[in-house]
Amino acid sequence: MQQPFPQPLMSQCKTLHFARNEWLIKEGEPPPYLYFLVEGKAKIYVTHSNGKVSLLDFVAPHTYIGEMELLNDTYYSKGVQAITVTTCLALPLATCKEELLADAKFLRALATFLSTKATLMSKKYSQSLAYPVENRLADFILQSADQHIYQERHVTVCDYLGVSYRHLLYVLAQFCERGYLVKKGKSYEIFDEQALYNLASEVR
Amino acid sequence: MQQPFPQPLMSQCKTLHFARNEWLIKEGEPPPYLYFLVEGKAKIYVTHSNGKVSLLDFVAPHTYIGEMELLNDTYYSKGVQAITVTTCLALPLATCKEELLADAKFLRALATFLSTKATLMSKKYSQSLAYPVENRLADFILQSADQHIYQERHVTVCDYLGVSYRHLLYVLAQFCERGYLVKKGKSYEIFDEQALYNLASEVR
DNA sequence: CAATGAATAGGAGATATCTCATATAGTTAA
DNA sequence: TTAACTATATGAGATATCTCCTATTCATTG
Numbered sequence: 525m526q527q528p529f530p531q532p533l534m535s536q537c538k539t540l541h542f543a544r545n546e547w548l549i550k551e552g553e554p555p556p557y558l559y560f561l562v563e564g565k566a567k568i569y570v571t572h573s574n575g576k577v578s579l580l581d582f583v584a585p586h587t588y589i590g591e592m593e594l595l596n597d598t599y600y601s602k603g604v605q606a607i608t609v610t611t612c613l614a615l616p617l618a619t620c621k622e623e624l625l626a627d628a629k630f631l632r633a634l635a636t637f638l639s640t641k642a643t644l645m646s647k648k649y650s651q652s653l654a655y656p657v658e659n660r661l662a663d664f665i666l667q668s669a670d671q672h673i674y675q676e677r678h679v680t681v682c683d684y685l686g687v688s689y690r691h692l693l694y695v696l697a698q699f700c701e702r703g704y705l706v707k708k709g710k711s712y713e714i715f716d717e718q719a720l721y722n723l724a725s726e727v728r
Numbered sequence: 729m730q731q732p733f734p735q736p737l738m739s740q741c742k743t744l745h746f747a748r749n750e751w752l753i754k755e756g757e758p759p760p761y762l763y764f765l766v767e768g769k770a771k772i773y774v775t776h777s778n779g780k781v782s783l784l785d786f787v788a789p790h791t792y793i794g795e796m797e798l799l800n801d802t803y804y805s806k807g808v809q810a811i812t813v814t815t816c817l818a819l820p821l822a823t824c825k826e827e828l829l830a831d832a833k834f835l836r837a838l839a840t841f842l843s844t845k846a847t848l849m850s851k852k853y854s855q856s857l858a859y860p861v862e863n864r865l866a867d868f869i870l871q872s873a874d875q876h877i878y879q880e881r882h883v884t885v886c887d888y889l890g891v892s893y894r895h896l897l898y899v900l901a902q903f904c905e906r907g908y909l910v911k912k913g914k915s916y917e918i919f920d921e922q923a924l925y926n927l928a929s930e931v932r
Numbered sequence: 933c934a935a936t937g938a939a940t941a942g943g944a945g946a947t948a949t950c951t952c953a954t955a956t957a958g959t960t961a962a
Numbered sequence: 963t964t965a966a967c968t969a970t971a972t973g974a975g976a977t978a979t980c981t982c983c984t985a986t987t988c989a990t991t992g
Contacts, residue, residue, distance in 0.1 A: 570854050573929070578854035595843040602850075631835035638842035639799040645849035646806075650774050650782035652856045653890025656950095656978065679939065686857025691979050693941065710940080725777070860948065860980095883969065895949050897971065914970085 528560035528588070528613060530627045533620050540614045542606040549590060551603035557614035558624070559589035564610030569603040569683070579683040581644070582607070588637055594621060657687050661695055662723035665705075665714070675711035732764035732792070732817060734831045737824050744818045746810040752793060755807035761818035762828070763793035768814030773807040773887070783887035785848070786811070792841055798825060861891050865899055866927035869909075869918070879915035 529537055540557075542548055542564070549555045551571060561583060568580040580602065583589065592599045594617060615624075624630055651660065664681065665674045682689050696712070699705045704719045705712040714720065733741060744761075746752055746768070753759045755775060765787060772784040784806065787793065796803045798821060819828075828834055855864065868885065869878045886893050900916070903909045908923045909916040918924065 570850075572854070572858045574858065576858040578857050580850055580854055592843050592847060595840045596847070599847070625836050626832050628830050628832040628835055631832055631839055632829050635835055635839045635842055636799045638839055638846055639796050642842055642846035642849055643796060643800070643803070645846055645853050646774075646784055649849050649853035649856060650776070650784055650890075652853060653782050654776045654778065654780040658978090677939075678941095686854075688980055689940085690942080690981080694979085697942090862948090881969075882971095892950055893970085894951080894972085898949085901972095 528586075528633070529558075529615050529620075530623065530630050533615060533623060536616060536620060538614045540612050542610040542612070544606055544608055546606050546610075547603060548606060548610070548612065549601055549604040552601055554593050554599070554601050555590045556617060557590060558594055558617055558620070559612040559614050561585050561587045561589055562611050562613060565607040566610055567605050567607055567680075569605065571603075576686075577683050578686060579680060581648075588634065590617075591634060591638070593617065594624065594634075652686065657685055657691065657695055658698075659723050660685055661692070662699075662704075662720040665699075665712075666717070666720055666724050669714055672714045672717070673708075673711050674705070674714060732790075732837070733762075733819050733824075734827065734834050737819060737827060740820060740824060742818045744816050746814040746816070748810055748812055750810050750814075751807060752810060752814070752816065753805055753808040756805055758797050758803070758805050759794045760821060761794060761816075762798055762821055762824070763816040763818050765789050765791045765793055766815050766817060769811040770814055771809050771811055771884075773809060775807075780890075781887050782890060783884060785852075792838065794821075795838060795842070797821065798828065798838075856890065861889055861895065861899055862902075863927050864889055865896070866903075866908075866924040869903075869916075870921070870924055870928055873918055876918045876921070877912075877915050878909070878918060 527534065538557075540559075548559060548566060551569065562585055564585070566583045566589070568583060569577060570580055571577050583604075589604055589612065590601075593601060661681075664676075664685065668674065668676050678689060678692055681687075682692055685692070687695075696705065696707075699720075700707055700712075702716075702719070704714070704716045706715050731738065742761075744763075752763060752770060755773065766789055768789070770787045770793070772787060773781060774784055775781050787808075793808055793816070794805075797805060865885075868880075868889065872878065872880050882893060882896055885891075886896055889896070891899075900909065900911075903924075904911055904916075906920075906923070908918070908920045910919050
């Protein structure tokens with residue numbers, strides 16, 4: 525992808541930086557900008573009426589953020605929190621909205637982005653219906669591990685998988701018992717990648 | 729919404745009819761058309777590697793179908809099945825793709841449609857993580873009931889809620905015991921809408 | 933440094949949900 | 963109309979997952 529926004533609007537585009545754990549968008553507060561993440565990582569959260577919190581997705585560079593507010597006037601904004609130091613391009617919605625919505629090249633990129641997002645969410649949705657935590661956790665471990673080391677915070681993973689802290693520990697303990705993982709202090713080393721892969725690949 | 733496709737392409741647009749239970753799109757087979765549902769209802773299905781089937785969504789008139797294939801070259805097509813007799817406008821992708829992807833008005837409508845779809849899927853996803861079947865079933869009963877009569881087929885609902893047939897019956901039986909529903913032959917009459925609403929409104 | 937709150941860790945018991953088996957009724961096609 | 967599915971119904975027993983509780987470690991901040 526080249527430029528995320530139409531050339532004529534780039535002059536209005538700011539570069540914003542966010543600290544680790546800072547909120548790019550607070551839940552329920554429509555943001556004043558359309559963001560395009562260029563560096564860093566962030567998390568999208570939503571809070572439910574029963575108090576549970578869901579971590580909807582992790583987002584990486586080359587991602588639009590706040591694009592829902594561009595298209596839907598009445599949209600309940602999700603919370604977006606920086607995981608690392610993060611850099612975004614930011615375009616003020618108030619002055620740019622009309623022009624964005626008339627630019628075919630931008631709209632095509634946006635539609636492609638949204639179709640990927642819709643597809644991803646459908647996939648996660650149907651997988652959450654069809655597979656137990658064991659499979660989805662195996663998948664997540666493989667995806668988030670670095671150099672065969674898995675070290676996500678349990679509390680984060682609970683929100684991501686929609687599972688209780690207690691149960692997450694049970695399943696991790698099982699993986700250790702079966703020799704898939706070996707616990708090393710706060711992190712886990714992957715010892716039987718194939719086994720995890722078999723579990724995860726149920727989740728295509 | 730006025731016209732779903734750009735005026736210059738309308739001459740290539742066919743009107744197709746599907747019988748009840750006929751497949752508009754077979755799972756895994758990219759469709760040759762971009763559809764726009766004008767009359768009838770349909771269901772979107774996906775099959776998992778463990779054999780389970782998920783009913784992703786019900787679709788109603790004014791819905792694009794096959795739009796993912798327009799934007800993503802490598803897309804695993806979901807199965808789409810007519811629930812009732814269904815009428816669609818159908819535009820051949822092969823000849824119209826480029827022109828569609830250059831039309832700002834169409835792209836804007838498509839992007840809006842996709843943002844709604846992504847939002848809906850995120851919502852269903854996070855709710856599936858945060859709420860048990862009881863809440864999601866109450867919500868579904870209220871949404872699908874007509875004149876206080878609920879009469880969806882259990883097998884369909886199992887796929888929709890990602891729950892076993894056995895468990896679905898348990899929860900329905902509970903609703904009857906508590907006086908929320910009264911079973912009348914194959915259907916259920918809603919007797920305590922407020923109670924169901926309370927359960928469902930957890931699911932905002 | 934102490935103090936407070938968050939995160940990790942695991943026990944015990946309750947629920948939610950699943951699998952398997954079996955029986956009956958409804959639907960479809962030869 | 964039978965034969966062969968498909969859907970409904972329900973019991974019994976297994977698992978997956980949750981809630982509540984308690985203890986310890988870790989991180990932040992006055």
